[in-house]
Amino acid sequence: MSPKMRKLSLPGLLFLLLFTTSPTISIMAQSSGSENTITVGLFILLALVFISGVMLVSDNLLGLQARRYGIDDLDKDKQGGFLKMFSDKRPDYVDGSFTRLKEGYDIKLKGEARSEIRDAMVSTVALQPPNFIGMSPIPKVVVEEGAEVRAGDPIFFDKKRPEISYVAPVSGEVVGINRGSKRAITEVVILVDVEQRYREIPEIDLASISREDLVKFLLDTGGWPLLRQRPYDIVPAPSSTPANIFVSTFDSAPLAPDQSLILKGQEVAFQKGLDLLARLTEGTVHLGLDGRGAEAPMAFADFNATKHYFAGPHPAGNVGVQMHHVAPVNNVDKAWTLGVQEVITLGKLLTERKYDARRVVALTGDGFSDPHYVRTYQGAKIADLIKDQTNQDGLRIISGDVLSGEQKDEEHFLNFTSDQITIISEGHEYELLGWLLPFKARPSVSRSFPNFLFPNEPLSPTTNTHGEERAFVVTGQYESMLPMDVYPQHLMKAILANDFERMEGLGIYELSEEDVALAEFACTSKQPLQHILREGLNFMREQG
Amino acid sequence: MSKLLDFVKKIEPKKGTFVHTLYDGLFTFLYSPDEVTHGGTHIKDGMDLKRTMVLVVIALQLCYLFGTYNIGHQHYVAIGEHTSFMEGFYLKLFFGLGKLLPIFIISNVVGLGIEFFYAWKKGHSIEEGFLVSGALIPLIMPPDIPIWILVLAVAFAVWIGKEAFGGTGMNIWNIALLARVFVFFAYPTTISGDEVWVSGLASTAPGSPVEYGLYHDACNWLFGLFGADGFDAVSSVVDGYTGATPLSLAFQGGWEAVTQVYSESQMLWGAIPGSIGETSKPLIIIGAIILLAVGIASWRIMAGMLLGAVICGMLLNGWGATPFMAVPWHYHLYMGSFFFAMVFMATDPVTAASTNVGKWIYGFMIGMVGLIVRILNPAYPEGWMLAILFMNTFAPLIDHYVIEANMKKRLKRA
Numbered sequence: 015m016s017p018k019m020r021k022l023s024l025p026g027l028l029f030l031l032l033f034t035t036s037p038t039i040s041i042m043a044q045s046s047g048s049e050n051t052i053t054v055g056l057f058i059l060l061a062l063v064f065i066s067g068v069m070l071v072s073d074n075l076l077g078l079q080a081r082r083y084g085i086d087d088l089d090k091d092k093q094g095g096f097l098k099m100f101s102d103k104r105p106d107y108v109d110g111s112f113t114r115l116k117e118g119y120d121i122k123l124k125g126e127a128r129s130e131i132r133d134a135m136v137s138t139v140a141l142q143p144p145n146f147i148g149m150s151p152i153p154k155v156v157v158e159e160g161a162e163v164r165a166g167d168p169i170f171f172d173k174k175r176p177e178i179s180y181v182a183p184v185s186g187e188v189v190g191i192n193r194g195s196k197r198a199i200t201e202v203v204i205l206v207d208v209e210q211r212y213r214e215i216p217e218i219d220l221a222s223i224s225r226e227d228l229v230k231f232l233l234d235t236g237g238w239p240l241l242r243q244r245p246y247d248i249v250p251a252p253s254s255t256p257a258n259i260f261v262s263t264f265d266s267a268p269l270a271p272d273q274s275l276i277l278k279g280q281e282v283a284f285q286k287g288l289d290l291l292a293r294l295t296e297g298t299v300h301l302g303l304d305g306r307g308a309e310a311p312m313a314f315a316d317f318n319a320t321k322h323y324f325a326g327p328h329p330a331g332n333v334g335v336q337m338h339h340v341a342p343v344n345n346v347d348k349a350w351t352l353g354v355q356e357v358i359t360l361g362k363l364l365t366e367r368k369y370d371a372r373r374v375v376a377l378t379g380d381g382f383s384d385p386h387y388v389r390t391y392q393g394a395k396i397a398d399l400i401k402d403q404t405n406q407d408g409l410r411i412i413s414g415d416v417l418s419g420e421q422k423d424e425e426h427f428l429n430f431t432s433d434q435i436t437i438i439s440e441g442h443e444y445e446l447l448g449w450l451l452p453f454k455a456r457p458s459v460s461r462s463f464p465n466f467l468f469p470n471e472p473l474s475p476t477t478n479t480h481g482e483e484r485a486f487v488v489t490g491q492y493e494s495m496l497p498m499d500v501y502p503q504h505l506m507k508a509i510l511a512n513d514f515e516r517m518e519g520l521g522i523y524e525l526s527e528e529d530v531a532l533a534e535f536a537c538t539s540k541q542p543l544q545h546i547l548r549e550g551l552n553f554m555r556e557q558g
Numbered sequence: 559m560s561k562l563l564d565f566v567k568k569i570e571p572k573k574g575t576f577v578h579t580l581y582d583g584l585f586t587f588l589y590s591p592d593e594v595t596h597g598g599t600h601i602k603d604g605m606d607l608k609r610t611m612v613l614v615v616i617a618l619q620l621c622y623l624f625g626t627y628n629i630g631h632q633h634y635v636a637i638g639e640h641t642s643f644m645e646g647f648y649l650k651l652f653f654g655l656g657k658l659l660p661i662f663i664i665s666n667v668v669g670l671g672i673e674f675f676y677a678w679k680k681g682h683s684i685e686e687g688f689l690v691s692g693a694l695i696p697l698i699m700p701p702d703i704p705i706w707i708l709v710l711a712v713a714f715a716v717w718i719g720k721e722a723f724g725g726t727g728m729n730i731w732n733i734a735l736l737a738r739v740f741v742f743f744a745y746p747t748t749i750s751g752d753e754v755w756v757s758g759l760a761s762t763a764p765g766s767p768v769e770y771g772l773y774h775d776a777c778n779w780l781f782g783l784f785g786a787d788g789f790d791a792v793s794s795v796v797d798g799y800t801g802a803t804p805l806s807l808a809f810q811g812g813w814e815a816v817t818q819v820y821s822e823s824q825m826l827w828g829a830i831p832g833s834i835g836e837t838s839k840p841l842i843i844i845g846a847i848i849l850l851a852v853g854i855a856s857w858r859i860m861a862g863m864l865l866g867a868v869i870c871g872m873l874l875n876g877w878g879a880t881p882f883m884a885v886p887w888h889y890h891l892y893m894g895s896f897f898f899a900m901v902f903m904a905t906d907p908v909t910a911a912s913t914n915v916g917k918w919i920y921g922f923m924i925g926m927v928g929l930i931v932r933i934l935n936p937a938y939p940e941g942w943m944l945a946i947l948f949m950n951t952f953a954p955l956i957d958h959y960v961i962e963a964n965m966k967k968r969l970k971r972a
Contacts (some may be wrong), residue, residue: 056868056888121601342968342971344968344971344972345972346972347972410594410600412600416599416600416601417599417600417601418599419600421596421597421600436600438600438601440594441592441594442592442594443592444563444589444590444591444592445589445590446562446563446588446589447588447589447590448589448590449590449606449608449609449612450608450609450612456603456604457601457603457604458603458604458605459603459605460603460604460605460852460853460854461851461852461853462605462609462613462852462853462854463604463605475601476594476601477594477595477600477601478590478592478593478594478595478602479591479593479594479595479602480590480602480603480604480605480606481590481591481602481605481606481607481608481609482586482591482593482606482683484606484607484685484686484726484727485685485725485726485727485728486727487607487610487687487726487727487907487908488607488610488854488907489856489907489910489912489913490856490907490912490914490917493913493914499964499967500964501913501961501964503912504912504913504957504961516965519964519965519966519968519969520961520964520965520968521964521968531598531599534598534599535599535601535602535603536603536605537602537603538603538605538606538607538610539607539727540602540606542597542598543598544597544598544599545597545598
């Protein structure tokens with residue numbers, strides 16, 4: 015049975031049951047005068063429960079019998095059985111653990127990027143201190159305006175942790191050190207050279223180098239800031255050792271880029287990066303793979319790391335969700351994560367001995383007239399990337415996806431880890447009785463809009479809030495949008511109440527903004543969950 | 559379209575006045591605002607609280623239609639005219655409207671009035687909570703409730719039950735049930751016995767006359783224009799009529815006493831005396847299907863409550879000490895307001911347990927406790943109101959233990 019047919023089998027079976035039992039009910043109700051519909055209905059229900067019970071038991075007996083005949087290694091998928099109708103099949107290609115997640119929702123939007131990568135001409139790129147959570151607002155900038163830098167040369171460091179150097183993604187002239195409110199440094203802008211020059215990186219031997227030296231190597235060459243530590247999603251402290259390292263190789267967010275396309279041609283560097291990561295942890299390097307399709311995620315299937323397949327709707331691709339199901343983090347067992355392109359950059363420190371911050375970025379959303387991929391640099395200027403690509407005015411530019419990305423101006427720069435720009439229409443419009451009559455199809459997890467009947471039909475969303483902020487009323491909604499064993503609503507209330515113990519107990523360490531973003535989208539009361547969560551995480555971080 | 563919008567925006571009163579709060583409430587009712595997202599997610603779900611609430615109100619509409627008509631039908635059954643259900647259609651409908659409309663209008667004016675007042679006082683926009691409460695309250699009131707009692711009950715429920723706790727989303731007890739429980743305990747002499755369930759009579763004793771007023775005269779004049787018969791003020795209650803509800807009959811004489819007066823199909827379809835919206839089971843179930851289909855009400859609570867009531871009913875059947883206990887468990891679903899309580903009252907998300915496990919426990923306990931109150935306690939004819947309020951009180955406790963378990967599990971792992 016194909017997965018598609020299996021999906022149909024359960025509703026089909028129910029329909030068949032209803033179809034056959036409903037005439038029986040009516041006949042029985044008429045023939046036995048004193049009996050009545052509810053009683054008969056209940057009896058039929060009991061009969062159904064009984065029949066399923068019998069089927070279940072016989073299924074197990076069959077298994078026992080098979081074992082008695084020495085068929086120990088029963089292939090559950092090839093074996094016919096009653097339970098199989100209800101249990102999901104694990105795809106044939108899976109060569110690791112497999113987790114099917116039920117909670118969540120896939121938001122289908124118009125403007126998916128075509129699988130074509132073009133080269134983009136970028137005038138400037140920027141390294142932005144605000145991209146690094148927890149960094150002091152005024153880092154020490156070690157270059158001056160007008161200075162020439164090579165790719166990989168240090169640009170600034172955090173005064174609290176001077177040993178981590180944040181390095182230039184490209185070679186060129188430093189043309190601006192821009193400041194925001196309270197003189198905080200928002201971006202260090204570099205004018206990109208036509209011919210890229212790279213800082214020479216010393217050769218190391220992964221097999222023989224000590225962990226200490228490897229850390230020093232990463233701190234010095236700019237590889238360290240590519241790492242993120244959960245909890246808190248911060249650049250890890252140089253002295254820390256992660257319990258595990260996680261890399262998610264697929265992104266399930268709306269219009270997210272296809273990581274296997276990005277990987278193409280970089281396989282050697284990716285594997286080298288994984289090898290490097292394996293030296294940094296005493297635990298394991300875990301790779302989260304896409305188990306949603308009927309086909310194996312070919313690009314990622316052959317790497318040397320512990321593999322975990324995940325199937326289900328967004329946020330199945332979120333590394334936080336995957337970590338929760340493999341090895342949950344907490345205050346003691348910290349884990350590090352990084353994206354596919356960051357691993358490639360790490361690998362190239364070894365294979366090509368240079369800090370190569372080239373990035374493939376997906377231009378997505380129905381604000382683009384021709385959504386596709388571009389090859390550019392980390393922190394590229396947005397105006398250069400989207401020039402002559404948009405089809406109208408009044409658009410919202412987002413560095414990242416529509417759920418957890420950051421709103422940007424044309425004059426701004428791509429965020430440090432962004433591999434996607436999404437452009438959608440702004441929604442400054444009043445709608446007559448908009449809460450009652452949906453004139454335009456809109457994404458919604460509720461089944462009260464007619465477009466829920468066509469879940470695969472992509473929609474063009476706007477940034478309208480579709481309602482005002484209200485108190486928490488509806489319950490169970492967040493839980494159904496987050497495939498983790500946490501109670502998001504109670505966690506949010508604990509954060510709002512600054513209840514330290516409860517936050518810890520309810521699993522705040524396991525969450526990052528992107529994990530609750532879908533719940534924030536779905537929230538009937540329009541509560542700012544990502545903001546609340548970050549407040550809580552900041553509070554916990556300051557408490558230590 | 560935009561002209562209307564321009565006009566509506568032109569008449570916006572000064573901010574901070576009560577009129578502005580009122581205007582704002584009505585404006586957001588007419589137009590969904592042009593607000594866009596900032597920070598956080600860039601797109602938001604089309605669902606908001608207004609739509610959620612209105613869908614519940616839509617699910618209640620069949621109960622409203624049937625309830626209105628049934629008020630008139632019960633009235634005519636009592637005086638022995640038009641005893642077949644569809645006979646005298648317009649008379650029953652207009653009679654019912656004459657009873658229902660004042661109850662509906664008064665409870666909404668009082669409730670929304672208090673809500674608007676607090677929105678203005680606290681300077682926030684009007685939250686939609688009362689939209690559902692205001693639709694539920696008329697349906698759980700007896701048709702002959704005096705208006706002044708209704709006013710007090712609604713004011714008590716909204717004021718003490720909701721605003722004192724901080725408004726929508728903060729209340730501990732179900733607002734609609736608080737109004738009902740207020741009527742029940744504050745005016746036991748007015749609202750007790752069999753009299754209040756059938757309206758428009760001086761008393762349900764045989765021979766007592768009907769009470770028609772100005773409204774009925776006006777209707778008579780209207781009907782006269784079309785040459786139709788009007789309300790006949792000389793009618794009186796027929797011999798042998800008691801007006802007793804199935805529950806009070808069952809309490810006195812078990813299931814046999816019930817079936818002597820009401821047939822099963824009558825009880826199923828709801829052509830029996832009772833609170834306005836509670837009687838027709840199929841229509842309530844249609845409402846339940848609507849709520850479950852759009853995913854607003856919790857199926858866990860409903861299933862838990864059904865399970866609790868069935869199990870408790872079976873246990874009491876096994877005991878069987880009184881005729882009421884011996885009433886077969888499945889007949890208990892026919893009588894009283896079990897389905898209405900299950901679909902519309904227990905599932906109120908604010909006052910119910912908020913964890914999925916907690917919802918099962920909460921629903922199950924309501925089913926158990928409600929049936930115990932109904933059968934074992936001679937003072938209360940029906941148990942669901944008290945059971946739900948009781949479990950509302952304990953819902954935070956249930957959640958507390960569910961969450962503690964989750965926290966313990968996590969701490970153990972660490």
